[in-house]
Amino acid sequence: MSQITAKKAVILLSGGLDSATTLAIAQNEGFECHAMTFRYGQRHRVEIHSACRVATALRVKEHRIIDMDLASFGGSALTDAGLDVPKERPDLTDGIPITYVPARNTVFLSYALAWAEVLGAFDIFIGVNAMDYSGYPDCRPEYIEAFEKMANLATAAAVEGKGKYKIHTPIIRMTKAQIIQTGTRLGLDYSLTHSCYDPDPQGRACGRCDSCRLRLKGFAQAGLEDPVEYVK
Secondary structure, three states, rough: OOOOOEEEEEEEOOHHHHHHHHHHHHHHHEEEEEEEEEEEEOOHHHHHHHHHHHHHHHHOOEEEEEOOOOOHHHOOOOOOOOOOOOOOOOOOOOOOOOOOOHHHHHHHHHHHHHHHHHHHHOOOEOOOOOOOOOOOOOHHHHHHHHHHHHHHOOOOHHHHHOOOOOEEOOOOOOHHHHHHHHHOOOOOHHHHOOOOOOOOOOOOOOOEEHHHHHHHHHHHHHHOOOOOOOOO
């Protein structure tokens, strides 16, 4: 009997809760996972270390860390140390926050698409979420649909009929609690992940930025305790 080869997929892995869950889902669906993480000039490297831990724990086929310098453009509190990360915003749905990194998901997906074409993969997974999120425009379903259409117009593999690219967004319509419950069912260890925008020098989460608050709310609603360490 010939051995069945798993379909290859590129997974964007930031080291956060959402991307780690997305990776676990892709593996559960039977994909051979190739993870891609970016050192893009973000204000801390804790999430990159988390991505490495998650990739190792989930035994991905390959994990690439890509260097780029989005910080040279600035425009975001995540890439410009001169801008303060907002803390304890009263309304997380009030406009696009300064933690938005201009065109970040478009850049990341473009790199993922390039690697997928070289690998002969036609599946790309990204952990965007349009429910419990901070209002980023590149996390919306209509954005993902537009990028997928572009991917199938812009690549030799698609134009030559070798396959059709699919951008998978398995958690896009889940609440944070549902995401956590899904990952927990799949055996994901959330202590390996990191979500905080502004950790202290020891890497402990601040508990007050948008990302920490959404994460803490999700664990509370899921009836579970967040295993990562927070600043007291």
